[in-house]
Amino acid sequence: MAAPEADGAAAPPDGRVLDHLSRVVDSRKGADPAESYTAKLFARGPAKIAQKLGEEATEVVVASLAEGPDAVVTESADLLYHLAVLWAQAGVAPEAVWTELARRFGTSGLEEKAGRTAE
Numbered sequence: 001m002a003a004p005e006a007d008g009a010a011a012p013p014d015g016r017v018l019d020h021l022s023r024v025v026d027s028r029k030g031a032d033p034a035e036s037y038t039a040k041l042f043a044r045g046p047a048k049i050a051q052k053l054g055e056e057a058t059e060v061v062v063a064s065l066a067e068g069p070d071a072v073v074t075e076s077a078d079l080l081y082h083l084a085v086l087w088a089q090a091g092v093a094p095e096a097v098w099t100e101l102a103r104r105f106g107t108s109g110l111e112e113k114a115g116r117t118a119e
């Protein structure tokens, strides 16, 4: 598909790439499924998108146990791309996830778990 302004080449090679990717993914809503894999996923609906995310997560697990770091990198990129699609489908802005992660800084996971079981 012809690349709109938000597309690829200028994507920063760091964590901000996920924000950039999410904008590209969002721009594919309503696009032609014949020209965009993302548009094809949106057209197939939430259940298919959720299923793809599950499959990609399993592929990361398999890569980590049986393949090695290079495969973990490529499978992780597939996983994050499909997560960006699921966020867009669900109406979740990546910033909401960054905010939630930031909110958790300084609270040990064990502390948080203990607080939950005490409820």
Ligand SMILES: N=c1c2ncn([C@@H]3O[C@H](COP(=O)(O)OP(=O)(O)OP(=O)(O)O)[C@@H](O)[C@H]3O)c2ncn1[C@@H]1O[C@H](COP(=O)(O)O)[C@@H](O)[C@H]1O
Pocket: 001, 007, 008, 021, 024, 025, 028, 035, 036, 037, 038, 039, 077, 078, 081
């Ligand atoms: N990062 C990705 C990305 N990672 C993985 N994929 C696609 O995800 C698919 C996953 O592979 P699978 O073998 O599971 O897919 P499949 O065999 O087609 O399986 P089904 O969908 O039929 O179940 C492949 O077709 C990959 O090309 C991605 N497709 C797109 N992007 C990004 O999204 C942008 C927009 O892409 P389009 O929407 O295609 O224009 C691209 O420029 C990229 O930046």
